[in-house]
Amino acid sequence: MMAMARGKGEGYIAQGLGIADCLAAIYFHELRYDSANPTWSERDRFVLSTGHYSIAMYATLAEAGYIDAAELPTYGLNGSRLPMSTFDDLPGVEVVGGSLGHGLGQAVGMAMGLRLDGSEARVICELSDGELEEGSTWEAAMASATFKCDNLVALIDCNGIQADGPITVKIEPVADKFAAFGWDTAEVNGNDMAELVDALARMRARDEKPKAIVMRTTPGFGVPTIMKRERAHFVRVDNSEWDALVAELERENG
Amino acid sequence: MAEDTFSPGRTRGMGELIDISGKTTELAPFGRTLAELGTERPEIVGLTADMGRYSDILPFRDAHPTRFFNVGMAEQCLVMVAAGLAKTGKIAYCTTYSVFITRRAYDFVAIAGAHSKANVKIFAGMPGLMNGYGATHQATEDLNMMRGIADLTIIDPCDATELKQVVRAVADIPGAVYVRTLRGKVPVELPADYRFELGKAKLLRRGGDVGIISTGYMSARALDAAKAASAAGVEASVLHLSTIKPFDARSVRDFAQQFRRLIVAENHKTTGGLASLVVETLYDSGIVKPMIKIGLADSFFECGSQEYLEAKYGVDLPRFVRAIVEAR
Secondary structure, three states, X not given: OHHHHHHHOEEOHHHHHHHHHHHHHHHHHHXXXXXXXXXOXXXXXXXXXXXXXXXXXXXXXXHHOOOOHHHHHHXXXXXXXXXXXXXXXXXXXXXXXXXXXXXXXXXXXXXXXXXXXXXXXXXXXXXXOHHHHOHHHHHHHHHHHHOOOOOEEEXXXXXXXEOOEEOOXXXXXXXXXXXXXXXXXXXXXXXXXXXXXXHHXXXXXXXXXXEXXXXXXXXXXXXXXXXXXXXXXXXXXXXXXXXXXXXXXXXHHO | OHHHOOOOOOOOXXXXXXXOOOOOEEEOHHHHHHHHHHXXXXXXXXXXXXXXXHHOOHHHHHHOHHHEEEOOOOHHHHHHHHHHHHOOOOEEEEEEEHHHHHHHOHHHHHHHHHHOOOOEEEEXXXXXXXXXXXXXXXEOOHHHHHOOOOOOEEEOOOOXXXXXXXXXXXXXXXXXXXXXXXXXXXXXXXXXXXOOOOOOOXXXXXXXXXXEEEOXXXXXXXXXXXXXXXXXXXXXXXXXXXEEEXXXXXXXXXXXXXXXXXXXXXXXXXXXXXXXXXXXXXXXXXXXXXXXXXXXXXXXXXXXXXXXXXXXXXXXXXXHXXXXXXXX
16 A cells, blocks of 8 residues: 555555555455456445545455556556546446445445345445545435345444544444444454454344444554654655655564 | 325325326326336336335335335435445336435435446436425426436436336436436327337427427427417427437437427426527537527526416416417
């Protein structure tokens, strides 16, 4: 991800680093897919609602075999298949995710469609705390409980930031709100792999209730300089600084 | 269940809609055709945002209850859920009123629907000036809004005959579709051999004095007006464009060149809808013709009966007949 952002000179690297553990847990511990057959009808669907987290999504898709890692440095460059926000024409990407508040509702529709087909496949949807400010997210939250989508797991990335800085709208208590909407809920440290894997494993019950995992994440996790930035929503730095940040990541994480 | 089951006459919930006096009608052609189609095609699902009764989709619900979903008063959710269902191979027919799907759910229609090439078929009730509840319920700029969305097919059927064909046709039109839907007792205006073709204008009447270009149920009014004008010695042709997008520019150009004067008629503002499309099309080809626009002003409109509103805002039959006579 650091190399990808360096090519462009900027990117949503703080969110990418913050969500990397979550995507790793989903793709390499929970999701059933076949990267050689991206449209396999029995695949579990992963819906990335926050299209600007694409930097982490592309890294994950490369690791999972959907795309060639050699393509990653084209992130955000003109003519690239890997734009700064995700579009559903890339194999492995299920929805157009850039306009926030669009993901959860589409995940609900997918969960309903899979159930109509008698499929055992599930839908895992990532969305962000900022998206809880969109009314459409709550429309979808009500619908998923109404239609008993127990084949749907929502992972809510609570990183505390949005475009203008720290989240100022009173979105808490997130888990209690989803519980009140009729969801099974869990709350985890979203940068702790063991907690994530455990929570995902506990959210497989077919009890007619959708599942929400509230993840507390740290933007820029693994790179202290980015973790400490007050304005981490969009990171733009020059080449010499990227070298220092990459060195920091390697030092911190071996 | 009995209380809630679809029954004749219960779909015309508010106000008098288009004048059906003296006309042959069919009840709920949209919902009844969709129910039949749903039997033939198990991939069809039906959705509504608390407008099942008022959009005529209840016959589908009654025939296919496990494939019908009411998401409540949540138009954004309606489109998102429909798009998600479409992504699992379903063809999702959705209903609500035109005003709500256009004004409230625009971003979702554009991105989750059209951009995603999702098989979301929106049957939007009471388009244009077709509701006595005032501006909150009158979708007088829906064509203007929707034609701004790329990759969205837009259809404005004339009558029950065409609407039934459109219900079937859209199942095989890829991607998102917006259909202005007539509900309740819908007049039968077009001949039995009429055939809807996507993107094709249809000549409904031949007359050498005046050329009328129209869409939706205003094409039926154009036929009525042309008949009345004929009695006064003026003969009008009527070119019906039920597909607004993709737009049949060639037919409009060829038609316009045959006449000294044109009338463009639509159940919509004269800005941004059919009249604008015709002017753009003709201007781009260097064709300039005197034109009378029958449609609504750029305004919000008051409450009242359909008859009162149409007369007040100049889209009623007498106004249409006068326009044809004036245009000669």
